[in-house]
Amino acid sequence: MAEGWGRPIRVPGGLRARSRRGRIGRTWWSQRFIAALEELGIGGRLQRGRTYARGGQVLSMTLTRGVVIALVQGSVPEPYRVRIGIRAFSEAEWRRVEQVLAEQAGYAAKLLAGRMPTDVEDVFAAEGLRLFPADLHQLGMDCTCPDWAFPCKHLAATCYLLAESFDEDPFRIFAWRGRERAELLARLRALRGVAAEPAAPPVPALADRLDSFWTAPGAPAPPPAEDTGDWALDELGPLRSGAHDLTELLRPAYRAMTGR
Incomplete structure (x- = not known):
């Protein structure tokens, strides 16, 4: 039976959207991601995926540099494989962005505290970059299902769950664009010149202490040679x-x- 003519096979343990009604995405950055997709002219088709996202039809989803891969259960036994690709920024591009973020105390403080600055997109825009996709050419979206509609409900469901994953951790947006959280924060600390913890005082070498090593505590050490x-x-x-x-x-x- 072709996808689209039957009810999806229900599976236990699937990923479910937390939102049960209305919009999906509670933070400005996840809503901004959905809005960016809607601005690309696929908003109407995205809504087809809400039932799948809320019903636990997405079995798994992984995000790595430049690509999101998901398995989505449809109406046939074998799950469909979904891919959402985006260009990861180059090392040179990230270095430029990090320099600007580090120079502005407000940006650096919020990011080091695990929060997303509300105007962080402006920093990327000033460097000629778009944090969120600006047109369909910046995204590579495909699914192994036979549905010719774009995006199919499997892709749409993955987009919604991806937005909710950004709610949980905004640094996933940066990771998708090629910079993991730990590396970004380490770079910001280094550029901000955050002092490292003071080193422990050096322990005297045993050879320097042989004259007193066996002396009982409190007893005067013998005079040097x-x-x-x-x-x-x-x-x-x-x-x-x-x-x-x-x-x-x-x-x-x-x-x-x-x-x-």
């Missing part, structure tokens, strides 16, 4: 043999050997 004098003999205390003090007898020989 160049100032020892006769301290070794004094540590021995008096050693007597009959009427002779062996310690004193050894002292001239000890001084001769030590050059003192």
Whole structure:
């Protein structure tokens, strides 16, 4: 049976849109993404996908650099494979954008706090870039279903769930355009000159501590070699043999050997 003539096969555990009625997308950036698609002239067709998005027909969705891949269950047993591609910005383009973001304290502060600046699109526009697609040529959208309508309901459902994923984490928009969250924030910190945590004081090398390593806590360390004098003999205390003090007898020989 061709897709479109039967009811979709219900599957447990599918991805469901949180919105149960009305618009899908609660933040300005997810709504901006949907609005961008509607501006491309496919708004009417997008609405076909709301039932699929809310009914859990999207089985999985992954976002990587420049591409979103989803599996959507239709009315035939084998799920359809959906792809939504977009051009990832080059390294040079991202470097220019990051420089501007870092130079403006407001932009950097919001992004480092995990929030999306409301006018962040202006930063990209100033560099000749569009964060959200401006025309259909900037998107590559296809589905393995036989529906010739564009977008089909499987693509439309994926677009809605993609918008909701942007609600959860706005940095996914940047990741789709080629910059992961961790790398972007690290670049902003570096450009802002955020000081690193102070390094721990160096631990003295064992070779530098041999003279006191075995000294009991609180006991004075023995004097260094160049100032020892006769301290070794004094540590021995008096050693007597009959009427002779062996310690004193050894002292001239000890001084001769030590050059003192």
